[in-house]
Amino acid sequence: MVLRLYDTKTAEIRDFTPLHEGRVSLYYCGATVQGKPHVGHVRSAVAFDILIRWLRASGYDVLAVRNVTDIDDKILEKSAASYSPDFRADQDYPAEEPWFALAYRFEQAFHAAYDALGVLRPSYEPRATGHITEMFALIQRLIDAGHAYPAPDGSGDVYFDVRSWQNYGELTRQRVEDMQDAPDADPRGKRDPRDFALWKGHKEGDPETAAWDSPWGRGRPGWHLECSAMATKYLGEQFDIHGGGLDLRFPHHENELAQSRAAGDDFARYWLHNGMVTYQGQKMSKSIGNTISPEEMLSQARPKAVRYFLGQAHYRSQLDYRPGSLQEAEAAVERIEGFLAKSLGEQPVQLQLPEAFRAAMDDDLNVPAALAVLHESVRAGNTALAQGQKTVAAERAAEVASMAQVLGLADVPEPDGAGSAEHAALGTLVDHLLTERTAAKAEKDYARADAIRDQLTTAGVIIEDTPEGARWSIAAQTKGDTHG
């Protein structure tokens, strides 16, 4: 079996063959850290986390780079707004916060969200502001090649010359002439309205900390440039995979591709894009007010259920959230965990993956089909368990654990801390009550036994009787959805 991936650029599923045997270089767009992460960000992170895990499970060495774009218009705007006299500070946006502090604060918020969901840290996470000199070099190459020009209006801007690059639009298969006229707020010195800024001249009022001396005057980087500069710096002028959300396809990735190719770099060999997250069919957006944050999700369900939900649809599909989604995911996760708890001896040292699972993952990461295999194994394992075939059950359990590992479900931290002192104390108390209940049952005092169980249930402790005695677990959070 060979891994096949859908390449957005060619619009077809292609066999994946890395540039260098056994090694995969991957760049995927992280966040422009201008606000708190929303569900779409973490969905994307989970999607690429699964890709990375699958590549590694397939034997590849993966060098994964995810950028942090820590300077852009919005970051500066939000910071500037915090100094305004009529600024209303809240817990997300304190007053008088410098742009770099704001960016760094949100960068950490992203890390917290990723970590909570068991998203592996990339190999490296470069920041845009740390790569200004690399950007200079790239701009200079583009100017030398005749594909970029300093604005003639003295603004200090440098633009990419879209008309000079005949392949412009190749990523999204659009022709420049067919594109809707973007009434750019300020055409300034552009030769074509679609020309985009590589470098933005410093404007009065912009913070001095957000300006660098360049050969074209003081200023700051344009949006798309940092990814081209950083991807090629760390992965080479040609690398295997470039990823990101579908909404980055245009203009962000189109522009990246244009500027890198025009400068002479081969750039990415495969382009992968994950689908959007919707709320009952509509794209989540702040203006509609139909957003749900990762924080809110984590307050409604365990991280593992949130991760399951975010990863369960095919990565290219739209992922629809609606009230109840997380409860369903929670039920599915508990089914898996319940089986493992009953049957798994030791964690498998080596991954034991059913062929059907491998085939599903190799087929453009068909996670829904892979999950079907996982659940089939759970069912088969439960059947074996019911028939007393412990060896068979253990085999199925090893498979299930392996599949859960590959999908990243095994690495999601438990917020309640199963190993915490609180948990241990609770366990002592519950065990004591269960001993009493067992004694009551032995005396056929079922009223007493049920009273104990009811008491525990009320406290949120679920009791399950098994041939080996009673087991207990903490009930899933069943907080209702507060949205909609």
Next chain:
RNA sequence: GGUGGGGUGGCCGAGUGGUGAGGCAGCGGCCUGCAAAGCCGUAUACGCGGGUUCGAUUCCCGUCCCCACCUCCA
């Protein structure tokens, strides 16, 4: 106007030219002192209209609707 992706049973969500993934919810049964968990069984489906075919949800044509991108967006 341009580009791309969709419309699958109560919900989510794969997939396929012909013996109807998987999850969640429902119903019946087994198990249980009763439950819970689990197992077994079970119903409801492929937007609409044509066409190709022995046979289409799957291919073709038409049509309706939805979504995304073309402006900052994972």
